[in-house]
Amino acid sequence: MPLHLHESHDPRAFNAAVAALPLSNPLQGWGYGEARRVLGQQPRRFLIRNDQGSTVGALQLLRKPLVPGVSVLYAPRGPALESLDLLPDLAAPLRTLARRTDAYLKVEPPKPVEVGRPDDLITEDFEADQATIPESIGPFRRSQTEQPEHTILADLSLSEDDMFAGLHKMARRNVRTADRMGVEAGRDDDFEAFWEIFSATNERAQLGSFPRAYYEALRDAGNQFGGETYTVLSRHEGKALAGGFFLGLGDTTAYLYGGSIRDERPPTTGDKRKDAKAPDAFYWNAMLDAKEHGYGTFDFWGVPRRLDESKHSFGVFKMKLKFSTHRVWFPAYDLRLSPLAQPLVKALRVRKDLLNKRTRGTTDDIL
Structure with missing residues (x-):
């Protein structure tokens, strides 16, 4: 299904669209993107429409500079969608937004993956959980999240x-x-x-x-x-x-x-x-x-x-x-935009491990 991105400059209309969609999250709201400007990230917002002109999604996309000449695009707990089945069709219009400096685009679809373990038990069944999470959604490949992946x-x-x-x-x-x-x-x-x-x-x-x-x-x-x-x-x-x-x-x-x-x-x-x-x-x-x-x-x-x-x-x-x-999971997926994507992801993981080791004495993440 062809999908089209229409840039939004109306904060209230954009938030209304995000709020009305069945797969949605507050991090896709206008205000969250504005706050990220303090961290040097630049937001853009788009309404996602089909060929009939119906709004079937909304996307807040942040451009995050990493080092001079290299940046990534990131949709925090987004995009908001009518259905996750629409995500593969977003790849083509999303690629048109990329600059030469953008290595990859990360999405965190706000559709929870149920873990299915018995209630009221503190159990570790990490591998079983992972088996329920798709490794890819169309051209999007499973990756590390920026927001907490596992939540309640x-x-x-x-x-x-x-x-x-x-x-x-x-x-x-x-x-x-x-x-x-x-x-x-x-x-x-x-x-x-x-x-x-x-x-x-x-x-x-x-x-x-x-x-x-x-x-x-x-x-x-x-x-x-x-x-x-x-x-x-x-x-x-x-x-x-x-x-x-x-x-x-x-x-x-x-x-x-x-x-x-x-x-x-x-x-x-x-x-x-x-x-x-x-x-x-x-x-x-x-x-x-x-x-x-x-x-x-x-x-x-x-x-x-x-x-x-x-x-x-x-x-x-x-x-x-x-x-x-x-307990549920919110996995992330990357759309590679450059040959730099894979080595960059590995380098970022190494950098995070070193930071964890220096601050807390372990390479493990907090969550």
């Missing part, structure tokens, strides 16, 4: 009672404990409190982060043209102890950044301050808030590809798994 989703269309009943028993207990201890969690515009939590978590887990200006740009740009950015904080006795930054568009909200800190304040009574279970209150109330604001899907945004109990990421995985056991 929660269905917000259920009633609140059914959602709570679906939590792990430990989560239900901790949420009740937090409530008894007076923990308050919900939308909170205190960006400084979020930043304190986020920075402390990154330092503790050696995660790394972008410059603060990027997150501020995303906060502002993502909250326009029908998209939404917001922070949820969990407070005990006024102190923010857990929180996260969310980006929402259409049916989905994504928990992109966040963390938690210990409560180091002196206890009000007794010899030791009790654990108020603020992270559990954060997750549960973030889900309730998303449901209240009309979202149907809550994306926890990243759990480890391979489970390793010795890593910080395993603890994060266990926490998220208490709130939903729906």
